[in-house]
Amino acid sequence: MNDKNCPPNSRQRVAGVLRRMLSRQESVVFVVLIFEILLFSAIGRNFLAPDNVRNIVRHSVEIGLLALVMTPIILTGGIDLSVGSMMGLCAVAFGMLWGEAHFAPWLAACAAVAIGTAGGAINAGLITRLGLPPLIVTLGTFSLFRGLAEALTGGSKSFTDFPDSFLSLGNSLAFGVPVQAWVLVVVSLFVWGLVHRTTAGRAFRAIGFAPEGARYAGIPVGKRIAFAYTLAGAVAGLAAVIFVSRVGEARANAGTGYELAAITAVVLGGTSIFGGTGSVYGTLLGVASVAVLSNGLSRILSISDISRELSGMLTGALLLVALAGGALTKALAERPHRSKPADPVNSESAGRKEK
């Protein structure tokens, strides 16, 4: 009996594994990414040329960094709207320290990261110590940080003429890859390890599922949440330095709208906006698919001047589609459970899966 059932069983198992893989949003994004690359390399001009690939990488590093550190925050069921504004503040601080206080670029960069860390700690303190909703706290700091950046520069001043050694961070290659990509690799490995290989990573998910339950399970909820927001601030400072070295100019509007792009990448990558589930590689796939889409479209349409609006619009629309799609598949996945007993074949396989 068992021997007879073995072949269909294994086939079912393979089918089950496949179905589970396909139902994971990470694999959907992966398929979408491959499809995008095939499509654009077929109809776009020089899409896969090394220069263009490097261009895509260069333009997605800052958003990638923000998306990486946004992942643990969203895993805990929180959100950080202030990272883009934080980039603006850190960029201005970096420019001022270099241009007016005559710090060495590396020292100014360290100071920018320190300011980012402090800003993140402000968010963390307000959220964990006073128990305020992350949404409204980071909405407040979103306005506060950008406002400080504008006030410091008087609304219009910007800092330029950075030394070539600093600009090479954002514009030259190391081992055939843009220099800043290595920063992204290092931070990716760090965040991946944090989320997938430590108890802190488990704690993020547990908090996202049920904060009270996590507390009863002995998880230091406040400390873990505070760490996630502080890390986001620090990395936003790092992203600001990379942004300035790529663009060659430190302005108050650095990173405007980046928080949305980062959240979009995280949600596209399969991290639930309600917290509890998600993965770092999903986030990286999300970043890549958004970057490839906006670059590919601007290549096809060969429009450079309006590509910013277009990619912004697409980011917003993509986020809506990803959210709606996720919610709809969840609703559809819950529905067949009720109708299953009516179907003998399906009910049999469903019964097996439960064992």
Add this chain to the structure above:
Amino acid sequence: MMQKYMRELSIAFVLALLLLALAVFAPNFFAIHPLLSRLTAQSPALVAAIGMTLVIVCRQIDISIGSQFGMCAVVAGVLAAKGMSLPVVLLASAGAGAVMGATNGALVAWLRLPSIVVTLATMVTWAEALRLWQQGRLLDLPAHVKWLSLGQTAGQTTLVVFTVVLVLFAAWAMRNLAAGRHVFAVGNDAEAARLAGIDPQWVTFGVFVLMGVLMGIAAVMNIAQSPQVQPTCGDGLELKVIAACVVGGVAVSGGRGGLLGVFLGFLLLANVNPALTHFHAQAYWEKAIQGLVILLAVVADGVCSKLPNKAGDSKAK
């Protein structure tokens, strides 16, 4: 009684102090014509604050209103430039707002997505779509839109009186109409509201649609004041309005708040920037101060809600 209106009283006190300081140090602040102009300029945002109060009381948030405002203003401007009459323009603008509000509302109510993410996405989508459409052009407006073709003073007075009447009506309706109480019920506890026979999804949807319609009306009130339509006219509006609500004592956790507090909070915030310029401070600080005020208000809420829970239980029950 005093306890119940603590928030309103304290805002009124701070507002009175600010106005008193202005009266002493900058008496021309209260000259009638500039005052009327300032009030008129602020009235669209106050109309938006009515909608935002309902949205936040319903335990949601809408940060796409700035983009909605810009989009409605441009739609109204384009139609007005084609020679449409004012009622048609108003209807179209409100309709455009309703469509955008319905998009938010449907996604939030029936797909149960968090409103902050949905409206963040629609905020960017509408704003960038508008930029793509208008390419930063300024639209010239025909003469019949200017001051609702009433002349400046009469037009200004009409707009201000209309706003005040709308605020009073909304304040009354929120307290006394069944629909208003439903919003509070859903914001307090959607499940309990459902068991009491209210459909929380329709209430949420309706609140977002109403927000959109109000933005459409506010957009027309805005273009009536200027010779041109700026596609960026709604930038930062959401923060200003949310700040007014939070300062005015609307709880972001839903179910609590009133328009009187929002009205006072709005006046307080609206006077900060003119006061800054009157005292010769830089205007660049506006955004930073707004953020700081939001943070201070939520911190005050957080601290207050912690204290009375220990001390005030006997009072409450």
